[in-house]
Amino acid sequence: MQENLFKEIQRFAFPLMTNNFLQLIINQLILFLAVNQSIKNLAGITTIQSLLYALGGILGVVALAFNIEGGQALGKSDEKGFLQLIKSSLIVNMLIGIIFALITLVFGRLFLSITYAFDGKMLETATVYLLIQSPYIFLTLMMFLSANLIKIQNKTNDILVISLVSTGLEILLNLILVRMIHMGIIGASIASIFALLVMVFLQFWVVRHKLAQAWDERATKIKQLLRKSVPLGGQEILEGVIFTIFFEALIARLGVTTLAIYGLCAQALNIIKMPTYIYENAVTIFGSKAYGEADFSKIFRIIKIATVSSAGFYFIFSGLILWNAKRFAALFSSSEIVARFPMYLLIALVCSMFFISYEIFKGILQAMNLEKFVLRNSFVINLVMFLVMLACKLTGVTSFVLLFTIYGFNLLVLSLILFRKLMKEKINTSFYTDKSY
Numbered sequence: 001m002q003e004n005l006f007k008e009i010q011r012f013a014f015p016l017m018t019n020n021f022l023q024l025i026i027n028q029l030i031l032f033l034a035v036n037q038s039i040k041n042l043a044g045i046t047t048i049q050s051l052l053y054a055l056g057g058i059l060g061v062v063a064l065a066f067n068i069e070g071g072q073a074l075g076k077s078d079e080k081g082f083l084q085l086i087k088s089s090l091i092v093n094m095l096i097g098i099i100f101a102l103i104t105l106v107f108g109r110l111f112l113s114i115t116y117a118f119d120g121k122m123l124e125t126a127t128v129y130l131l132i133q134s135p136y137i138f139l140t141l142m143m144f145l146s147a148n149l150i151k152i153q154n155k156t157n158d159i160l161v162i163s164l165v166s167t168g169l170e171i172l173l174n175l176i177l178v179r180m181i182h183m184g185i186i187g188a189s190i191a192s193i194f195a196l197l198v199m200v201f202l203q204f205w206v207v208r209h210k211l212a213q214a215w216d217e218r219a220t221k222i223k224q225l226l227r228k229s230v231p232l233g234g235q236e237i238l239e240g241v242i243f244t245i246f247f248e249a250l251i252a253r254l255g256v257t258t259l260a261i262y263g264l265c266a267q268a269l270n271i272i273k274m275p276t277y278i279y280e281n282a283v284t285i286f287g288s289k290a291y292g293e294a295d296f297s298k299i300f301r302i303i304k305i306a307t308v309s310s311a312g313f314y315f316i317f318s319g320l321i322l323w324n325a326k327r328f329a330a331l332f333s334s335s336e337i338v339a340r341f342p343m344y345l346l347i348a349l350v351c352s353m354f355f356i357s358y359e360i361f362k363g364i365l366q367a368m369n370l371e372k373f374v375l376r377n378s379f380v381i382n383l384v385m386f387l388v389m390l391a392c393k394l395t396g397v398t399s400f401v402l403l404f405t406i407y408g409f410n411l412l413v414l415s416l417i418l419f420r421k422l423m424k425e426k427i428n429t430s431f432y433t434d435k436s437y
Contacts, residue, residue: 005298009286009305013278019160020274045185046263047116047252048130050244056140058236059096062089063144065228081221086214088221089145097138104134115245116252125185132189139196146203149210162202170195231371235362238375238382247407250389250398258400261337264329265348268321272349275313276356279306280363287367296426303364303422310356318349347401351408358411361418368425377417385410 066089109127112118118126150159170191177187204211251262283306290298321328322345329341365374385406392398392406 005286005301006305009279009282009302010309012282012285013275013309016278016281017275019163020278021271022164025271045129045188046266047248047259048112048126048133050248050263050266052133052136053244055100055137057239058233059100059137060141060144061229061232061236062092062096062141062225063148064232065225066145066148080217083210083214083217084219085221085225086145086149086211087217088219088225090211090214091219092222092225093141093145094138097135097141100137101134104130108134115249117249118252122256129185129189132186132193135193136196139193139200142200143196143203146200146207149207150203158206159203162199162206165202166195166199169198231375232366234375235371235378238378246386246389247403250393250403251400253393254398254400257337261341261344262400264337264341265345268325268328268345269348269352272314272317272321273352273355275317276310276359279310280359282306283360283363284367287364291368299364299368300426303360306363307356307360310360314353314356322346322349344400347404351404352411354408354411354415357415358418361415361422365418365421370421370425373421374418377421378414381410381414381417 066085108130109123112126112130113123116126147159173191173194174188177183177191181187183190248259248262252259283302286302287299290296290302322342325342325345326338329338362374365371388406389398389403392402
């Protein structure tokens with residue numbers, strides 16, 4: 001049974017990992033072309049990309065809610081309810097996307113100036129970059145929805161093909177706009193948003209018939225989606241605001257060079273953390289089923305498989321990137337950054353290790369309908385860490401090492417709290433029965 005479960009989880013994870021890994025590698029090539037050996041380009045692009053990625057995760061909880069509710073509807077053979085969920089999700093995504101675009105157009109410059117302390121020419125170019133990216137949330141939410149529908153129809157190869165086409169187009173546009181026409185990060189922004197538009201169009205084309213069916217239904221599930229999204233969204237807000245926007249705002253005040261080094265560390269961490277996110281997804285799916293079966297023994301086997309697999313990939317990828325750290329940094333920036341990058345990356349990797357246990361425990365507790373517990377405790381711990389970071393800033397002792405140490409301690413404390421709750425559920429749940437491995 002243990003071996004079969006291991007194979008099931010790996011069969012789920014490996015195709016997604018292959019696709020995501022290829023995309024991450026291609027994205028590094030795109031970043032290399034877009035940065036064009038400019039520290040300011042590197043700092044500006046990576047900062048705004050991280051901001052948009054965080055906001056996409058926060059607002060993308062509607063897609064996660066759709067996955068949960070849509071899966072339940074299909075499990076009950078409720079085709080009409082499933083189509084109503086699609087229609088409702090479309091409307092919610094459109095409203096969120098339009099509101100974000102309007103806020104970006106009106107307040108984008110002010111936000112960059114206050115939050116990241118950008119000024120002068122860097123503020124001007126970063127503002128234009130962000131304004132061009134104003135449709136990003138709308139397109140990203142539509143991409144999430146259409147990708148989920150494609151997966152349901154078992155056409156995952158289409159996702160890979162469409163993704164490769166759109167990223168190939170983005171590479172070509174970066175070559176033309178950044179390297180040939182010398183439009184800098186503005187050219188990179190145009191290339192990025194146009195490629196995303198093409199991806200959404202192609203994915204919608206694949207599921208056009210299902211979308212047409214859904215559009216004929218009434219959008220009766222909007223409240224249901226929003227109710228499910230609130231605790232999930234709260235979780236993403238905590239993680240996005242505290243450890244992306246606020247964290248990067250403090251890093252930005254350490255200087256452009258440190259911000260650029262952090263940007264490179266973030267790119268490396270994206271690659272290294274990617275398998276953990278996929279195994280967290282597997283934990284949510286397999287764990288939900290095991291919880292429905294009242295099988296805590298299976299839940300802990302799932303946790304063990306996901307944690308060991310995630311840790312294995314984390315250390316392998318960390319070793320490979322550290323071994324080639326200077327070559328990696330040399331692709332994007334100057335000799336000063338290349339010399340300092342390996343040590344900064346090592347610090348970031350060591351402090352991020354408990355990210356694995358935190359994500360796995362968070363995923364399994366959410367699968368057990370304990371997302372509100374995760375949210376409450378994350379809020380308290382993140383608030384404490386927020387105040388500690390703020391105190392460090394006000395006393396003038398902020399540094400790259402200190403900020404990442406606080407981040408790592410935050411992950412450790414949260415991991416211990418979530419694990420304790422998991423063990424308590426195992427002991428206190430009346431339906432728990434110890435099934436053999």
